[in-house]
Amino acid sequence: MLHCYVHIPFCRNRCSYCDFFLITREGFQEPFFRALREETRSRAILLEGRTIRSVHFGGGTPSLVDPRHLEAWLNQVAGYATFHPELEITLEANPEDLTPQSLALWSSIGVNRLSIGIQSYNSRKLHALGRDHDALCARRVTGEAMERFRNVSVDLICGVEGESSALWGADLDDALSFGLQHLSVYMLTVEPSTRLARDVSKGLVQVPGEGELASMYSIASERLSSSGFEHYEVSNFARAGCFSRYNMGCWQRESYLGFGPSAHSLYTLGAAEWRSANVTSLTRYIAEPRELSSQREFLSEKDRRNEQIFLSLRLKTGLDAGLLQRWHSFDPRIDAAVDAFRQRGWLDVNGRTLKVTRKGFLFADLIAEELLLG
């Protein structure tokens, strides 16, 4: 089973908190899609004979580009690989691009899951995040998307300056009122080199502290769980059967190929397994779109096990405790670490499975660090 990701590196404007690889200049779409076709051709050997379970158009803003380009890429891939009968095709969309016409077009090219960057249903919050849409638009497009698609996900962010628990709760209630299938909840992080980081360092913006963020995260987890959502990954909540296939594939370490600048891949072929990352320069990507321009790292057995530990602890399904003990040659220090996390209420030991608790999800990376193979 294989998953595919396509990075569409274009946005109208850069949001204040965003450090993704993208450009805001126009005029690069045609050469980008030419390069994408060339890259895909050069990697045909990795697609041939494989069944593709999911395709994720991410970015950047995939909803900004002409859907015919995406359709042409899907047709090209269909010439090399087989699409699974239940292929999930997700398109990340920004609210300002959603119209009845665009929804119909995306649906006509095979997109069957929409992931909308709503971020908030509050105009003041959206303005603080530097987003182009307002609350009215957010509500309108969520409703329209739900009428057209059976599987809709919305991204929400908490932790904007001055945000209270009540305001965050209202955002969650707004999202819940639409009967969505999936929600991704992020805490605002101040990434270096962003406008937000500059504003924070100049004292122009004050973001909530860790304690307030943790409390907002708990509110989300409790409210969404009690409304029928499964908290299946640190930042992700879904109704039964509506987990993101692409993201689950990545977290479960299934093979995935990333196309476009800055996209990452994990690929298993026989006993060999490698990760690769495409160049993070659009001009270099356009000039040399072949896989040669990406870095490739073959994974050792230890790398694979550490990845499995790290990723499994982010998932509700958890990690096999027996495997962890064996990998550590039954080192008593691992049992002691597990026990310490259990006493803090961060880990649950359920039979042979180690599961991070709702409280512990916030510390999943920290827990994993302690349990990795040295």
Ligand code: SF4
């Ligand atoms: S729309 Fe998304 S990808 Fe584009 S700048 Fe904003 S946060 Fe970043």
